[in-house]
Structures are given as C-alpha cells and as structure tokens.
Amino acid sequence: MEEQSPDPPTRRLVLLGAASSGLALCATGPAAASPAAMDEAIRALVSEAPVNRGKVKLELPPIVENGNTVPLTVTVDSPMSETDHVTGIHVFNEKNPQPYVAAFELGPRAGRAMVSTRIRLADSQQVVAIARLNDGSFWSGGADVIVTLAACAEG
Amino acid sequence: MKAMVLALIVATAAAAAAVEIAPGDRQSGYDFVSPETRAMQDDDTANPGMLGVLQGETLWAAKAGATDRSCADCHGDARATMKGVAARYPLFEPALARPLDLEGRINRCRSEHQRAAAFAAESADLLALTAFVAYQSRGLPIAVQTNAELKPFLELGSELFHRRQGQLNLSCSQCHDDNWGKRLAGAVIPQAHPTGYPVYRLEWQSLGSLQRRLRNCMTGMRAEPYEYGAPEAVALELYLMARAHGMTIETPGVRP
Amino acid sequence: MARVLINLPAQAKRGEIIEIKTLIGHPMETGYRLGPTGVVFPRDIINRFVCTYNGVQVFGAELHPAIAANPFIAFFTVATESGEIAFSWTDDHGQTQTEVRQITVE
Numbered sequence: 001m002e003e004q005s006p007d008p009p010t011r012r013l014v015l016l017g018a019a020s021s022g023l024a025l026c027a028t029g030p031a032a033a034s035p036a037a038m039d040e041a042i043r044a045l046v047s048e049a050p051v052n053r054g055k056v057k058l059e060l061p062p063i064v065e066n067g068n069t070v071p072l073t074v075t076v077d078s079p080m081s082e083t084d085h086v087t088g089i090h091v092f093n094e095k096n097p098q099p100y101v102a103a104f105e106l107g108p109r110a111g112r113a114m115v116s117t118r119i120r121l122a123d124s125q126q127v128v129a130i131a132r133l134n135d136g137s138f139w140s141g142g143a144d145v146i147v148t149l150a151a152c153a154e155g
Numbered sequence: 156m157k158a159m160v161l162a163l164i165v166a167t168a169a170a171a172a173a174v175e176i177a178p179g180d181r182q183s184g185y186d187f188v189s190p191e192t193r194a195m196q197d198d199d200t201a202n203p204g205m206l207g208v209l210q211g212e213t214l215w216a217a218k219a220g221a222t223d224r225s226c227a228d229c230h231g232d233a234r235a236t237m238k239g240v241a242a243r244y245p246l247f248e249p250a251l252a253r254p255l256d257l258e259g260r261i262n263r264c265r266s267e268h269q270r271a272a273a274f275a276a277e278s279a280d281l282l283a284l285t286a287f288v289a290y291q292s293r294g295l296p297i298a299v300q301t302n303a304e305l306k307p308f309l310e311l312g313s314e315l316f317h318r319r320q321g322q323l324n325l326s327c328s329q330c331h332d333d334n335w336g337k338r339l340a341g342a343v344i345p346q347a348h349p350t351g352y353p354v355y356r357l358e359w360q361s362l363g364s365l366q367r368r369l370r371n372c373m374t375g376m377r378a379e380p381y382e383y384g385a386p387e388a389v390a391l392e393l394y395l396m397a398r399a400h401g402m403t404i405e406t407p408g409v410r411p
Numbered sequence: 412m413a414r415v416l417i418n419l420p421a422q423a424k425r426g427e428i429i430e431i432k433t434l435i436g437h438p439m440e441t442g443y444r445l446g447p448t449g450v451v452f453p454r455d456i457i458n459r460f461v462c463t464y465n466g467v468q469v470f471g472a473e474l475h476p477a478i479a480a481n482p483f484i485a486f487f488t489v490a491t492e493s494g495e496i497a498f499s500w501t502d503d504h505g506q507t508q509t510e511v512r513q514i515t516v517e
Contacts, residue, residue, distance in 0.1 A: 061189055061190075061191050063189075063341070065188065065189050065191075065192060065341075065342070065357065065411035066357035066358055066411040068357050068358060068360050068479060068480070069195075069203075069357040069360065069479040069480070070479070071191045071194070071195065093477060096476075096477050097441075097443050097476075098475060098476065098477065100475040100477065101475055101477040101478065102472055102473060102474050102475060102477070102478055103472065103473040104470070104471070104472050104473075104486070105468070105470065105471035105472070105473075106470065106486075107469070109464070109467070109469040109488055109489050109491070110469065110470065110486065110487055110488055110489070111428030111429075111487050111488060111489040112428050112487040114486070114487055115472075115484070115485065115486050116432075116483070116484070116485040116486075117472075117478060117479075117482070117483055117484050117485070118478070118479040118482070118483045119477050119478055119479055120441070120476070120477050120478070120479050121477075148340070148341025148342065149340065149341060149342075150342060150356075150357065150358040150411045151339050151340065151342035151344070151375060152371045152372045152374065152375025152376075153358055153371060153374070153375070154358070154359075154370075154371055154374065198418075198432075199416075200416050200417070200418035200432050200434065201416075201418075201432055201434060201483055201485075203434065203436075203480075203481040203483070205416055205434075206414040206416065206434065206435075206436040206481060207414075209414050209416070210414055210436075360438070360479065360480035360481070361438075361480070361481075
C-alpha cells in the first residue's frame, strides 16, 4: 500500500476557514455526492476549530481493483499517553452518496492510533481522515484514489 | 486443387493460432491481483472467504434429511477424509454417466444419502459446504483424471473454450491463452485457472462458484451464459481444471 | 448469529500493545442498491462496533454504508491485565451480537 502525503487539499482548508462566512452548501438529493457535502460533514465535526495538516497518514491503494472492497489504514502520529492521545478518527469521502465512512473512538488504552478497515468507493476520489486529540485540536490527512471496475461482471 | 490446399493451410494456421500456455508459464490469478488483494487472501483471519469455510464446518456436522445424518456421520473428520478430494473434481459419476463437479457431488450426497432436499444452486449453504470441502485441499496440486470416460466431456470443454461466441465473437482462449497479462480496461487479464474456488470475489462481496464466474465471463463476452449445472458448464469446469493440472489449490481465493 | 473471525493473542506481556483483527459476515446493504424491479434494497448495516476489556470500552466505531460487506476492523489495545475482551456489533435493527475472548497477561 502506498503511503499518501498527510497534506489535505488546500481548497478544503480554505473552505473550512471560511466556515463562518455563511458559505451556502447545497445537497441536491440523497444520492448527491460532492466535495461540498464532504466539506459540510467535516465542518459539522470541527465547527469553528482550525484543522491542522499533519500527524494523520491515510493509506489506500492508489489504484483500486474493485471499489466494493478497498483496504484502508489510518495512522495518527501520537504517543497515546494519558496526557497526549487521539480521542477520535473520522473518515470522509467526496463522491459516495454519503460523505461519512466511519468514526473510530480511541483513548490512551489503544496504545497505537492505527485502524484498518475495508471501505466502498463509488468512483475515483479524495478520501480524508480527521483526527481529534484530547486537547481538542484537529489534524487531517488525505489520499487520492483511482477506482477501476472489475472485468466481466454480472450484468 | 491448389485452392483447396491453400484453404486447408489457412484453416490449419487459424486453428493453431490459439497457443496453449506452456506448463512452466502457468500462473494463478493470485499473481495478477494487487498486493492488497493478495494480503486479504493470505491472512486466514482477514480473508472474508474464511467466513464461508467456517459456516461450512458447521454444516458438515449438522444432521439433515430423512436419514437424520450429517456429512460427518459418514465421512468423519473432513480434515482427513476430504483431503485431496476437491483436487480431483470434476469426477466421473458412473450412475449418471457424466462428470459431477464438487457442488454436484455434495447435492447428490444430500439427496441420495441424506435424503434431504438438494441445496439451491449458488446458495450460501452450498457455497459454504463446498468451500469447507475444497479448503481441505488447500496447498495440494490440482489432479483431475483425464481417463477414457471423461474424454468426450474434456473434448467438449476444450471446444467450448476455443470456440468464438457471443456478440463480440470472442473465445475464452483469445483472452486467457493469447492475451493474459495484458489489460482489459483497468483489469489485468489472468490465465483463467480455477485455483481458488469457491472464491471470494470483491465484485460479488461474497463467495461464489466457478460456474458463477464463468457466467460473468460470458456476460462480459456478450454471450448467453450457461445455466447452473448445464452440461456445458461442467464440461468447461473439467477442461479448466485439467488445463490447470498440477497448480496449487488456494481455496478460498480472493479476486477482484 | 453471523459468522465471526477474531484474531488476538491468547497471551501477552503487561503493557504490550497488541493488534486485534475482527471480521464479521454481514452484507452491509447500503440502501442505494437497485433490485431487479427498480426498487432499492433497503439499508441494513452494522452501524456500531465496540470492544471492551474487562467491561471498559477500549475501542469503538460508528460505521456507515461506505464500510464494505463483511466488515473488517483491525485496531490496537494495550494488554493491561488478564481477563475478557468482548466484541459487540449492533445493526440497524438494534440487534447486538457479542463475542468474548480470554486473554492472559503476565
């Protein structure tokens, strides 16, 4: 699995920074997938707080053989001590019908802030992971994936 | 006369165009998938196909039918008695004068010996039991017999594999003998060896049989897929297993 | 009862960080898939996963339809003491399935 840079797209940060400027985000329907929906979901999580780049590494295959099952690992650089640890990791996407993927709850008993799962990706897109630390700060990392279709499917 | 000879030469050349893969060049579909998919297959505690194998283990011990017998009642510990079995299927069944694949054998056992209703084709239970039995051959080489009884069925399977069909007028051989390793859109074309069946196909998000995969192939070729259990389907399975003779069984495989 | 595969060490040293891998059989029906008649299959997923260690939650997850079928979740925890590590999966109907494993920590 290739390691992706921890930098989220700059546009996202600008939008998040402009959260208070009354940016109109519209959902065109239940199946409306869009970067804007992802931004809105992220904003609902962080509200006015800044999202820092760094600490979060999101690993996804750069080219996905089948969007039905995509292995994902998110790692946050943290000592996971009583005084300095990750409390939550939230994963978002920009082109599925919903922006949410999963939200993981951690604490000092985790020992290591690293979670692996398998996700569905409807199309080639950005995936973003936001970590919340016990001091209330938010950190993010992202990955770009190309999703291909399997050959010779059912119909 | 000259025209006839020429026609014969052209016809022979065309027939010989489909070159079979040299035994030393044969590779499992495992070698053509991404590292992530291979990792999914390699870890028994993370391989989704293993859920089916576990389910099959339970079914193996479950009493069924009018005789109220389980597979275990006749066959004992599958780890011992089923070892090597899947490697030999499809196998000729004298009572029916035709080959049976593993699913067919399991259903025949069910109806003849357990006096229970046969499992529906491609049902979760049938797949689980087939996966559990095939799993007992994991690591063993494929070894179907190609004796006189099976010869006509093997020939039928070979003919089907090499025959152009469907709206695209493609044969299986053209992709899987002549163009393996190359890409078909985003996917790498494998050699089509049934080393991991029943397989967990990511496209299905479940276990599935070789016959299901062949149906998918034929849909992809824009040809009419064979019905489950059709003689053509079993003949093709037989041919594919014979073509993969000596290759290692990986059940449950994971494929895109 | 869905099939479950759990991988965690039976023994560990006190303070050791151990990896736990879990896999449960479930179709995770998204609610977006169209059936043959054009009607969607209704959403039906496992939406929550919790791991407790002698009764204390050490890991939790909120799952959405974007989690693939047969959910696989791997995470870490510190081996603090001997006892029971329990895993619970809850679906959209509110049904919970729990599996328990023992761990010996010296």
